[in-house]
Each structure stands twice: as C-alpha cells, then as structure tokens.
Amino acid sequence: MEEHNYDTDATWKEVLLTDEGKVYIGVYVALMVLAASKFILFEAGIGYWGLFTGLMVMAAAKTALIVAYFQHLRWEPRILTYLYATSLFAVLLLMAAASYSIT
Amino acid sequence: MTETADSTDAHGSGGDDHGDDHDHLPGKYTVKRWLVTTNHKDIGILYILTSLFFFVFGGVLALLIRMQLWTPGEGLLSGFAYGQSVTAHGLLMVFFFLSPVAVGLANYIVPLQIGADDLAFPRLNALSYWLYLAAGGLFAVSFFQGGSFEGGWTLYAPLSVPTFTPEVGATSVMLALGMFVISVTLGSVNFLTTIHTMKADGMGLWNMPMFTWTVLLTIWMMLFAFAALLAAVYLLAADRIIASQYFLAEEGGSLLWGHLFWFFGHPEVYIVFFPALGVMLETFQTFSGRRLVGRKWVIIAMVLIAVQSFLVWMHHMFLTTINLEIKTIMMATTIAISLPFDLLVFAMIYTLVKGKVRFNTPFLFNLGALVLFIIGGITGVFLGAIVLDYEFRGTYWVVAHFHYVMVAGATALFGGLYYWYPKITGRMYDEFLGRLHFILYFIGFNAVYFSQFAVWEMPRRVFEYSTGLTLWNQIGTVGGFVLGASMFIMFYNFAKSLKTGPQVDGNPWKYSRTAEWSIPSPPPLENWTGVPSYESGKLEYVDRSPDGGHEEAHADHASIWPVLIAASTFVFFLGLSGISDVGPTGFEGVNTGYAAITGLGALALLGSAAGLGNERFLAPEQPYGMKWPFDGIEKTKLGTWFFLYSDVVVFGAVISAFIFIRIHMGWGEYETVGPNSMSGLLPEAMALPGLINTFVLVTSSFTIILALVFAKHQHKKGMLASMTATWVLGLTFMVVKYFEWAEKFDAGQGPSYAIEYSVYFVTTGLHGVHVVLGLLVLAFLIFKGYTGSYMKDHRAIENFGLYWHFVDIVWVFLFPLFYLL
Known part of the structure; x- marks a missing residue:
C-alpha cells in the first residue's frame, strides 16, 4: 500500500473511519454476508453439483476479497x-x- | 519471518572491517565461533563438512551393500539389516549429502557472485543449517530405536505404515525427513530473497553467473517440490503417530503416496543436479578460457527444464494402475524434457571445442561428470518409454541409470570443491593428488555402476541373484571399494593442503570471470571493501556512504538462538517418534517417557524461539542493486510471501489427497464427517460448528488488519486491543474445534475409525496446527507491542497478518469441502 503520513493523534473512531479503515470495514461486511448467504444455496434447489459449484465460486470470491484487500495485493x-x-x-x-x- | 522484525532500530557493536572477532563473533579457532556464527561463509563451510560426513555415512552403508552382493544369498547382513542399509544409503545420499553439499557451496559462493554482504536473513540461514544437522542426528538415532526404516528410500506405501514397519526408528526417519524439509523451506525463502533483492548494481538476472543461475532455479524448484514432500511426510507421520489410514486405505492409499512423492521426487532429480550443472558451466568457462556458447539459450533451456520437471512425475508410476492416457501424456512430456538437456550438453561441448582446455583437477571432474551424465541421460530415455519401462522397472537398470545421473552430479560437485578450495582456504590443493583421485574415482565409478547395467535383470533391493551374475557383482564390489578409497585421497589432500599448500593471493585461475575471485582468499568477514557495482559494464567498487566508510560495518554475525532452536526441535521430534503406540488395530496408547521428551522439547522450542524474536540483530541491508521484478517490496515481506507460496502447496497437496481419495472411493459414496449430535438434521445444521468458526476466523482477519491500521497511526491502545481480539478469536476457533473433535473421540470415531475420519482429522488438524502456531507468535507480538514495539516499524504485524489471512483463506475452502459437501 502506498506510503503516506498518518495522523498520529487520531482517536479510535477517526482511525476506523479513515479511508483505509472504511475499505476494510466494507470488505469485512462483504465477507460476513458471503459466509452467511452460503446457506441460501441450500434452499435454491440447484442439485448437488449446482451447490458444489456455487459454494466453490463463493469461496473463490471470499478469497479474492481477502487476497486483494486484507493481504493488500491490490496495491503491491x-x-x-x-x-x-x-x-x-x-x-x-x-x-x-x-x-x-x-x- | 521474525528475522529482522526489529532490525532497523537495533545494531551490534562496532569494529574494524576486516577483523574476525568483532560484532560478538569469536575467533575462528574457538568452538563457540562455529556455534554462534551466522556469516554465510562460515555456514557454507559447516554445510560442506557436515554433508561430507553424511557422504561417508552413506558410503559405508553402500560398501555394506556391496559386500553382501559379493556372493548371492544371505551373507554379512540379515534381511532386515540389508533393507535398512539400502534405505538409509539412499535417503542419506540424496537428502543429507547431495543437496546440502551444493547448498554449502551456494552459501559460500552465491553472495560473493552477486555482490552481497551475506544472505538476506543470516540467522535463518544458521537455523537452516542446524535443523539440517539435527535432522541428520535424528536419522542416526533411528538405528537405535528398534531399527531404522527398511522399506526403500521412496518410502512406498503401504510398507511405510506401522502394520508393516512397526519400529519406532522408522517413525524417526519420517520425522527426520520432515525436519529436513523445514530446513530446506527456510533456506529456500532465504536464498530467493537474497538472489532476487541483493544483487549488485548493474547485475540483472541475465547477467548473473551461471552457478548462481542454477542455484536460483534449484531453489525455486525446492520451494514448490519440497512443500509437496512436507505434505506427504505429514500424512505419513499422521498414519504412524495418530493411526490415520491414508496409506493403508483401499481407496488408492499406495497410489496416493506415489503421486505425492513423485510430484516432489522428479523435480528433486533436477534439484540435486542443477547446482552440479552450475559448477560444470563455471569450470568449463574457466578452464577453456571461453565464454559459454549460447549463454542466453542455456538459461532459457534451464528455465524450461525447471518448469517441465513438474510435468513428468507419473513416469515413475508406469507400473501402477493409472490409466494409459495419462501414461502416454507423461511419456511425451518426459521425452520433451530431454530436448532442453540436449541443448545444454551441446552448449557445453561446443564451449570446450571453441576454447583452449586446461586439464586441472576441477575440470577433470566436471568433464567426467558430463560424460557420466550423458550415459545416465541416455539410459533414462529408455525408462521414459512406457513399454520398455514395463521390463526395466524395479531392476538394476534403474539403479545404474540414476546413479549415473545423481553421482554424476556428485562428481561435478567434487570438482566444485577443488575449484573453490583455494577461495575458501586461501591455499592451493595438491594437483597431483587431485588428478590421482580423479583417475581412481572414474575407474571405480564405472566399475561399480556400469556393472549394474550388465546385471540389469536383477531386482533392486534384493540380495538373492543367479550365480551366473556373480562376476559382474564382484566387479561392482571391487569398483565400490576403489571409489570409496579414492575419496580419502581428496580428504587427505584437503587436510594436508590446509597447512602446507601454496598460499593463494585472490585468484589462482587465469580465466575465471566471476566476482568471488576479485577479492582476497579467503574473503574478509564482510566480503567487500566498497559497494560492488557493474554499472560501468565491469566490476567496480563504489563509495556511497556519506562518511566514506563501509555501509555495513555494524552488521551482526553471531546468534546463539539458531542452534538452540534446532536442538529443541530435535528433542521435540525425538519425543514424537515414540509418543504413541500404534498397532494393527490402530492407536493403542501413549508412551509417557517419549511424551515427556516431547513436552520438554516443546518448552525449549518456545523459549529459544522467543529468545530469537527478542534478540537485537542487524542483518546487512542492500539498498542498491537490481531487484526486478521485486522492486519496492521490503525483504521481510517478500520472504513471508515466498513462505506462503510454499504453504499453498503444502495445504493444496493435503487437500488434493482428500479429493483423490474421494474420487477413488466414488464421490457420492464418501461420507462427509459432521458433528455427531446433529446428524440426521439438515446439512446446514450439521455444519453449525464449522459455520461459527468461519465467522470467528473471518472476524479475526478483520481485527488483525485493524491492528495494522492502528499501528500505522501509532495508536497503541487500538493496536493492542485489535491484536488481543485476534488472539481471543483464534483461541475461540480452537475451543470450538476441541469440542467438535472431542465429541468424535468420545463416540469412538478417531482417525482410524474410517478413511473419511482420517482425512477429516488430519486435514483440519493441519489447519489447527497453523492456527496454534499463529497464536503463539501473536502472543509474542502482543507482548512486544505492549512493551513499546511496532509504533514506528509495523512490519511484524503486517507480515503476521499476511500469514493469518492465508490461514483464513484455507478455512474458507475447508469449511464447504469438509462440512457441507
């Protein structure tokens, strides 16, 4: 991630609500939604292999988010x-x- | 990746640039020096000496084999002793001699060839060495634990499981290999970071000396291939210690081992051979006075070989039940890999033809190696053809072929020892004795290995043979002793020349062209008097520091922690080797004596690892130089990434084992293991503990990234709170896991209950081990953060986060695969 000067007097809230903090909160919410919504697939009646494919696609999507943002490869x-x-x-x-x- | 966590705000004591006794490094003639040194040249010497010890160890075993084969049938050794000798000979020579002697040369020479002060992580380098030595020690101990392993160096299943080889010593062999792989992985991370980020200005990848090129490709292959071996050894150790059923399973257990082992094993052939090839390429240039013909094409060919080495592994499995289609594909890829090798061989021959050759000892050994390798290569093509392999498989043809390849590599490496002996010692060896060694070596080599082609119909690893083959076997035995005796000429030569050999002032070879020969022999502790640079097109030393002094005058070169960590690991693994009694019916109980040793080792390991983490140590930095394509990536972060790439392969191989077994069984027949109390309910309810843990782990990934954000803002409380939250969440994950597992154990459904249970426990267990290791490191980081670290330098938190997120990603896949589908 690009280097810049950080505000070293920021409060808890200010740190969390920096641009960087907001991105991570957004990614976290997306990951939790993806994890929970797995179970919607079980009700979708798409058969075993449909379910298999759906779950793997979701796992891949979660991985992409973690890799791109939490492991910040997007900026490397x-x-x-x-x-x-x-x-x-x-x-x-x-x-x-x-x-x-x-x- | 703790190497330089605090390095920027730490430094050792000062001292002069050329003395050997500053920066806490004792003098060369003290034992302490060799226990604490982290300098690449010292570590290189330790590697070379230790590997030569294992060469003698493996060589004595080889001579026992040859003595047994003097006459057909039982003789000197019992069947069990013969099996152990054959197995240990193979394992020791491949793992504990061939690779390490090359790593020793690489340790000494590569930093000098690229213009670096040391390796990127000197303490990690020392740790690699000590773990290697400790692994060899555990291997040696195995002979005293009811017998070592006797099932052959390929550890084929099911011979490798306790049902057939119940000795504790056999488990020690597996664990020794595991320790060795850990050493190799650390070394790979270190060399990759070094070669990619510490080259001198003006030295791009294309300009690297050929030995460094071969080492770089070797290390890249090692990073991926040894990860597969680690996974395989992990599964095998699980079978032996917690009685899982991977390799005893009717669902393709033996075949699974074949795939995992040879996915590692074929690249391993080139891993062993490439550094030897590097020595050949260097010496052919030096002793012919001619630049390598087709240099660029040689490099491209070697890169191709490194990639192709991962595409041929099933040619070792032609006689198994794999289908004909995949065999045909593997036959084609195998034949294809011989093409770039042809290019290499012709480039070397043409270089000699164009040059004016000087027949010094290093050259003789390397020319000999080329001849032997050509024979080994051609006889190998036979084995790559499916139909011929049906006939040759498991015979002495195979034994002869791979000795012509592997020992050809050793031949070149011996040449390398002669070539760099004056660099390392500052004295010249005795040329007459060197040539005498070569002549006897070459005669002995061909007598022992060519006679094996003559008796090609003999099955390998068996000492019964038809009496008509006695003469050839006796020629082989005589050859073996000639070969072995010739080595003592080298040992004598080196020992004698150390005291009486003519002193060498820098460069004894007229046409050498690499940087290690441009400095005194042996080089001073910190190698260079200025900053090496190739910017002008030739090697120069430039002065870039403001005060005109040496940039790295304060780098540290001593740490006691690597040897202590390795000793603790040895105790820990020794304890594990006998901790459980596994019989034909599975797990039968815990051996309290061995359990106590394990606990002691674990405690010592924790203490010594914390000692290393807490130590102030300044590794040399290389702010200048060519780093493409890794420009702008800080070195500890890069090292962490290299480690994670290998971990992808470890987990991937274990998950591949699961997929393989499930397909072998029939995908739908496989019963997904869910928590017992909820069985019979909807699949989503079955998976509740897994789902809870998914939320827990994703949240912990979020909190550790927050810790980094807080650290960047120097918000200590926020950082500590986020780290502590991560730790508590990680612990919660393990507590949920504990209840999930305990429920199954209570129901009598342990790892040996059914293959599905083996796979479930061992795979989620590997993930659990990663979580526990993460928690231990994180506890240490929290302590360090509490005492004031990471406010200015938050690299440790960032790098830990990279690891923790990876563990999270693995769970993202394990959860659906092991709980839902």
Whole structure:
C-alpha cells in the first residue's frame, strides 16, 4: 500500500473511519454476508453439483476479497499475485492430474 | 519471518572491517565461533563438512551393500539389516549429502557472485543449517530405536505404515525427513530473497553467473517440490503417530503416496543436479578460457527444464494402475524434457571445442561428470518409454541409470570443491593428488555402476541373484571399494593442503570471470571493501556512504538462538517418534517417557524461539542493486510471501489427497464427517460448528488488519486491543474445534475409525496446527507491542497478518469441502 503520513493523534473512531479503515470495514461486511448467504444455496434447489459449484465460486470470491484487500495485493507489485497464482496452479495440476489418472 | 522484525532500530557493536572477532563473533579457532556464527561463509563451510560426513555415512552403508552382493544369498547382513542399509544409503545420499553439499557451496559462493554482504536473513540461514544437522542426528538415532526404516528410500506405501514397519526408528526417519524439509523451506525463502533483492548494481538476472543461475532455479524448484514432500511426510507421520489410514486405505492409499512423492521426487532429480550443472558451466568457462556458447539459450533451456520437471512425475508410476492416457501424456512430456538437456550438453561441448582446455583437477571432474551424465541421460530415455519401462522397472537398470545421473552430479560437485578450495582456504590443493583421485574415482565409478547395467535383470533391493551374475557383482564390489578409497585421497589432500599448500593471493585461475575471485582468499568477514557495482559494464567498487566508510560495518554475525532452536526441535521430534503406540488395530496408547521428551522439547522450542524474536540483530541491508521484478517490496515481506507460496502447496497437496481419495472411493459414496449430535438434521445444521468458526476466523482477519491500521497511526491502545481480539478469536476457533473433535473421540470415531475420519482429522488438524502456531507468535507480538514495539516499524504485524489471512483463506475452502459437501 502506498506510503503516506498518518495522523498520529487520531482517536479510535477517526482511525476506523479513515479511508483505509472504511475499505476494510466494507470488505469485512462483504465477507460476513458471503459466509452467511452460503446457506441460501441450500434452499435454491440447484442439485448437488449446482451447490458444489456455487459454494466453490463463493469461496473463490471470499478469497479474492481477502487476497486483494486484507493481504493488500491490490496495491503491491503484480509479481506477488502472479506467484500466488503459480503456486495455486501447481497444486491444481497435482489435484487434476492425480484424479484423472484413476478415471 | 521474525528475522529482522526489529532490525532497523537495533545494531551490534562496532569494529574494524576486516577483523574476525568483532560484532560478538569469536575467533575462528574457538568452538563457540562455529556455534554462534551466522556469516554465510562460515555456514557454507559447516554445510560442506557436515554433508561430507553424511557422504561417508552413506558410503559405508553402500560398501555394506556391496559386500553382501559379493556372493548371492544371505551373507554379512540379515534381511532386515540389508533393507535398512539400502534405505538409509539412499535417503542419506540424496537428502543429507547431495543437496546440502551444493547448498554449502551456494552459501559460500552465491553472495560473493552477486555482490552481497551475506544472505538476506543470516540467522535463518544458521537455523537452516542446524535443523539440517539435527535432522541428520535424528536419522542416526533411528538405528537405535528398534531399527531404522527398511522399506526403500521412496518410502512406498503401504510398507511405510506401522502394520508393516512397526519400529519406532522408522517413525524417526519420517520425522527426520520432515525436519529436513523445514530446513530446506527456510533456506529456500532465504536464498530467493537474497538472489532476487541483493544483487549488485548493474547485475540483472541475465547477467548473473551461471552457478548462481542454477542455484536460483534449484531453489525455486525446492520451494514448490519440497512443500509437496512436507505434505506427504505429514500424512505419513499422521498414519504412524495418530493411526490415520491414508496409506493403508483401499481407496488408492499406495497410489496416493506415489503421486505425492513423485510430484516432489522428479523435480528433486533436477534439484540435486542443477547446482552440479552450475559448477560444470563455471569450470568449463574457466578452464577453456571461453565464454559459454549460447549463454542466453542455456538459461532459457534451464528455465524450461525447471518448469517441465513438474510435468513428468507419473513416469515413475508406469507400473501402477493409472490409466494409459495419462501414461502416454507423461511419456511425451518426459521425452520433451530431454530436448532442453540436449541443448545444454551441446552448449557445453561446443564451449570446450571453441576454447583452449586446461586439464586441472576441477575440470577433470566436471568433464567426467558430463560424460557420466550423458550415459545416465541416455539410459533414462529408455525408462521414459512406457513399454520398455514395463521390463526395466524395479531392476538394476534403474539403479545404474540414476546413479549415473545423481553421482554424476556428485562428481561435478567434487570438482566444485577443488575449484573453490583455494577461495575458501586461501591455499592451493595438491594437483597431483587431485588428478590421482580423479583417475581412481572414474575407474571405480564405472566399475561399480556400469556393472549394474550388465546385471540389469536383477531386482533392486534384493540380495538373492543367479550365480551366473556373480562376476559382474564382484566387479561392482571391487569398483565400490576403489571409489570409496579414492575419496580419502581428496580428504587427505584437503587436510594436508590446509597447512602446507601454496598460499593463494585472490585468484589462482587465469580465466575465471566471476566476482568471488576479485577479492582476497579467503574473503574478509564482510566480503567487500566498497559497494560492488557493474554499472560501468565491469566490476567496480563504489563509495556511497556519506562518511566514506563501509555501509555495513555494524552488521551482526553471531546468534546463539539458531542452534538452540534446532536442538529443541530435535528433542521435540525425538519425543514424537515414540509418543504413541500404534498397532494393527490402530492407536493403542501413549508412551509417557517419549511424551515427556516431547513436552520438554516443546518448552525449549518456545523459549529459544522467543529468545530469537527478542534478540537485537542487524542483518546487512542492500539498498542498491537490481531487484526486478521485486522492486519496492521490503525483504521481510517478500520472504513471508515466498513462505506462503510454499504453504499453498503444502495445504493444496493435503487437500488434493482428500479429493483423490474421494474420487477413488466414488464421490457420492464418501461420507462427509459432521458433528455427531446433529446428524440426521439438515446439512446446514450439521455444519453449525464449522459455520461459527468461519465467522470467528473471518472476524479475526478483520481485527488483525485493524491492528495494522492502528499501528500505522501509532495508536497503541487500538493496536493492542485489535491484536488481543485476534488472539481471543483464534483461541475461540480452537475451543470450538476441541469440542467438535472431542465429541468424535468420545463416540469412538478417531482417525482410524474410517478413511473419511482420517482425512477429516488430519486435514483440519493441519489447519489447527497453523492456527496454534499463529497464536503463539501473536502472543509474542502482543507482548512486544505492549512493551513499546511496532509504533514506528509495523512490519511484524503486517507480515503476521499476511500469514493469518492465508490461514483464513484455507478455512474458507475447508469449511464447504469438509462440512457441507
């Protein structure tokens, strides 16, 4: 995240309501809503694989929020994100190829 | 990632630039010096000496094997002793000799080649070394715990589970490997951060010396490959200690081990070979007086090999039940990986053809290595073909092939020891003895390993063979002893030359072209008298500090904590090796003696880790230099990220194991494990504890990011309150988890109850271990924050947050996979 001068005399409330604080509160609310709304999918009657897909998409969305904001990769050099993706790709490759090998 | 948490406001005592005794570092001839040193050159020497010890250890075992094979049938050793010798020989040579000797050279040489003062995290480097030594110690202890492991270095399942190898010593071997992988992971993080951020000005990636290039690629492969091995060893240790059923399971247990092990194991071949390749590339240039032909293409070929190494692993599994389609794909990728190797070989040969070769000892060993590697490579292509492998699999053809590859690597590394001996000691070795060593070595090598091609129909790891093969086996045994004896010429040569060898003033090699030869031999403690720079196109030393002095004059070089942490870890793992009695029916009880050792180790570990965290230590900084593509990323943060990338693979591999078992069983047949008291209700109710924990963990991620915001505003109360909230939430997570697990244990549904339960406990357990480790570190950070830290330097909170958010992300996937679906 970009460096700038922080107000070192700020109160609790002022710190929480800085631009940075507001972004994190927003992300937190979104994460809690996503976590709770998982259960809506159970009532949606979309079948097991529909549910599976929906839950994985939601997990991916939560991950994207955590990575982009809490791990602040949104503001870091892109290489860190690419390497994260590379390590994920490596294990997905292991998972997919090993699973395919027994089909 | 605690290395320099407080480094910016800490410094050691001053001293002159070239003395060896300042900054708390005792003199070279004291024992204390070698216990506390964090200097990369000292650590390099320790690595090299220790790895040579394990080389002798593994070599003696090899000679026992060869003596047994003098005649067919039982002889010197019992079957059990033979199995242990074969297994320990393989594990010690691959893990405890080959890689570490290369890491030793890398430790000494790489910072010198790139113009750095030290590695990025010197204490972490010392810790890597001591953990390696402690892991080797645990391996040695295994022989005295009812016997070591006897199932072969590949640890194939189900031989590796207590039903078939019940010895405590076998568990110690698995744990020793786990410790070794921890050492490797720390080392990988360290080297990656160093090479990517501490190169001199003007030295971009393309300009790096070839040895450094091969080390960089080795370390990248290590970061991902060893993470898969850590996951595999974790599952195996769980099978052996808490009686989970992964590798005994009918749902593809053995096959699962094959996948996890070889996903690591094939890159491991190149991990072992690449530094040796680096030595070959360096020495071929130095001793032919010719720049490497096709340098850029050689680098591209090596990058390709590093990537491709992760795409070929199932060629080790052609004789398993994997389908023909995937075998065919893996055959094609295997043949494809030989293409960039061809380019490398031709580039090396052409460099020699174009140059004027000088046959000094380092060159002889490296030329020999090239010849041996070509033979090893060609015989390996046979094994990459499915149909041929059906015939060759499990025979001495395989043994001969991989010795021609792996020991060719060792040959080049021995050449590297000769090449850099004058740099490390300041004296020249005896050239006659060096050449004599090479001649005997080369004859012995080919006698022992080529004879194995001749007896290719013999099954490996078995000492019975048909009497018609006796002569070839006896040639092999004689060759083995010649090979072993030749090594003592090197040891003698090095020991003698240390005292009487001619002194070397800097550079003894006329055409060497890398930076380590531009400074005195051995180099002074802090390597450089100015700041090295290549900005003008050649190596120069520039003065950039305001007072004209050396920028890093106050860097620290000593810490006692790494050795204490490693010793504590040794005690902890030793305790774990025998803590539980696991029999054919599963978990049978706790061994109180071993439990006490475990507890003692854990306490000592906590104390020594806190000691390290609390120590004021200034690691060298490198504000100048080429850092692309990591410009602008602070080094402890970068190190944390490298660590997290490997952790992605650890968790990913464990989750892959779950997916694999579930698919093998039939996806719908697999019973998702939910809390007992709620079974029969709706799936959403079944998952209540999991859901609660999801909210808890997401909230704790929020509070730790708030702690960072408060720290940036120097709002101490807000920071401490947020950190404490995170800690309480983390503890809540574990309490909920405890009740969830306790309920199952009360119902008699432990890890050995069914494969679903094994998977559930071991996977959520790995996550739980991460939470507990996080809580321990966080407790320490809260204490430090309370006593005044992090108001100006909040990197520790930020880096801890990166870890904690990652643990949160893992739970985001574990919850649906293990509770809902």
